[in-house]
Amino acid sequence: MVKPFQFARVPRIIFKPGSVGSLPDLIKPYGSRIALITGRNSFLRSTQGQNLVTQLSKSKIEYNLISIQGEPSPEDIDSAVQLLKSEDIELVVGIGGGSVIDAGKAISAMLSRSESIVRFLEGVGDLEHPGTKVPFFAIPTTSGTGSEATKNAVISKVGTDGFKKSLRHDNFVPDLALVDPDLTVNCPPDITAASGMDCFTQLAEAYLSDKSSEYTDALAMEGLKAIERSLTRCCSDGQDAEARAGMSFAALTSGICLANAGLGVVHGFASSVGGMYNIPHGLVCGTLMAKTNEINVRELRKMPASMRALNKYSLLGQLFLDEKGKSDDYYIDGFISYLHKLTAALGLPGLKKYCISDDHISAICAITENKNNPVKLTIDDLHEILSSRCI
Numbered sequence: 001m002v003k004p005f006q007f008a009r010v011p012r013i014i015f016k017p018g019s020v021g022s023l024p025d026l027i028k029p030y031g032s033r034i035a036l037i038t039g040r041n042s043f044l045r046s047t048q049g050q051n052l053v054t055q056l057s058k059s060k061i062e063y064n065l066i067s068i069q070g071e072p073s074p075e076d077i078d079s080a081v082q083l084l085k086s087e088d089i090e091l092v093v094g095i096g097g098g099s100v101i102d103a104g105k106a107i108s109a110m111l112s113r114s115e116s117i118v119r120f121l122e123g124v125g126d127l128e129h130p131g132t133k134v135p136f137f138a139i140p141t142t143s144g145t146g147s148e149a150t151k152n153a154v155i156s157k158v159g160t161d162g163f164k165k166s167l168r169h170d171n172f173v174p175d176l177a178l179v180d181p182d183l184t185v186n187c188p189p190d191i192t193a194a195s196g197m198d199c200f201t202q203l204a205e206a207y208l209s210d211k212s213s214e215y216t217d218a219l220a221m222e223g224l225k226a227i228e229r230s231l232t233r234c235c236s237d238g239q240d241a242e243a244r245a246g247m248s249f250a251a252l253t254s255g256i257c258l259a260n261a262g263l264g265v266v267h268g269f270a271s272s273v274g275g276m277y278n279i280p281h282g283l284v285c286g287t288l289m290a291k292t293n294e295i296n297v298r299e300l301r302k303m304p305a306s307m308r309a310l311n312k313y314s315l316l317g318q319l320f321l322d323e324k325g326k327s328d329d330y331y332i333d334g335f336i337s338y339l340h341k342l343t344a345a346l347g348l349p350g351l352k353k354y355c356i357s358d359d360h361i362s363a364i365c366a367i368t369e370n371k372n373n374p375v376k377l378t379i380d381d382l383h384e385i386l387s388s389r390c391i
């Protein structure tokens with residue numbers, strides 16, 4: 001029998017290599033004054049970016065440029081909104097990595113408000129956002145967070161009183177996710193690896209989630225097949241267009257899956273570690289993925305009612321090991337071993353260089369959520385995971 005489920009709205013999606021060239025035509029129905037949000041390594045400096053600027057000018061589309069450095073803080077969003085407020089912006093377009101997409105999503109939501117964004121953030125704010133916004137297009141240039149398909153924007157304040165919290169509303173799903181895999185070919189290898197592991201984690205956590213459904217499982221499995229075909233290829237040859245397209249598909253799909261099935265302990269750590277230390281999200285996820293799944297499996301094997309999750313781990317092993325006729329335990333252990341080898345092969349660093357102290361490990365574990373993990377991990381389990389990667 002099909003398990004009951006709900007499925008949230010998704011953006012209009014255009015998935016096509018070269019599709020960024022159609023952006024001016026896609027903008028026109030919304031108006032001629034846009035806010036263009038980009039990142040530190042601005043897309044606009046690339047050949048594709050220069051072509052876009054020329055096309056916008058020919059199409060008489062005026063843009064105000066906002067550059068976001070790293071993961072967006074409340075101050076980044078508030079100051080961008082102040083700059084844009086008097087410009088009669090008709091559409092916000094975010095072109096960049098997950099941080100840029102999140103920033104664009106948040107700016108589009110805050111242009112109609114006078115308060116600081118902090119007041120609307122989950123867990124730290126005191127107001128509910130009514131969902132009013134300026135229309136928003138998301139155009140990813142990395143394959144990672146899947147933010148182009150989700151209704152939340154992650155906003156970070158780093159420090160001992162830091163946080164990573166979401167601005168969230170059903171209306172904040174982008175009006176358009178324009179996924180052009182060609183935009184990711186210049187993404188450097190370290191970012192390709194870290195963001196690719198974030199995407200892999202999101203698909204695996206959504207697939208294993210206690211909130212997953214047949215519907216999200218079907219999508220997650222297609223995304224995971226794309227990861228299996230594409231992740232290591234992309235990291236060894238960034239110009240491999242087929243592999244880049246596979247990772248763009250996986251990232252988009254991971255956003256849809258996480259929005260509907262939730263995430264697990266790795267993303268619990270991404271919030272707690274990310275709030276205290278300025279470490280890229282993808283790197284936290286990538287470096288913790290193998291050990292977390294190893295502990296998940298160990299704890300699931302102690303539980304009599306864990307067959308559903310362990311069966312899924314076996315299916316993951318069958319997908320990634322490409323060996324036929326083995327036992328479930330063989331595939332489960334093989335999948336964990338595959339993740340450890342992948343972590344090493346991609347050169348994902350441990351967290352020691354970010355100077356996470358022993359005191360902080362305990363403090364981080366105390367606030368780390370299990371989210372929709374297939375098994376509830378204890379503080380000791382969390383401590384074991386984080387300590388093992390503080391190398």
Ligand SMILES: [Fe+2]
Nearest residue numbers: 145198202285
């Ligand atoms: Fe993530």
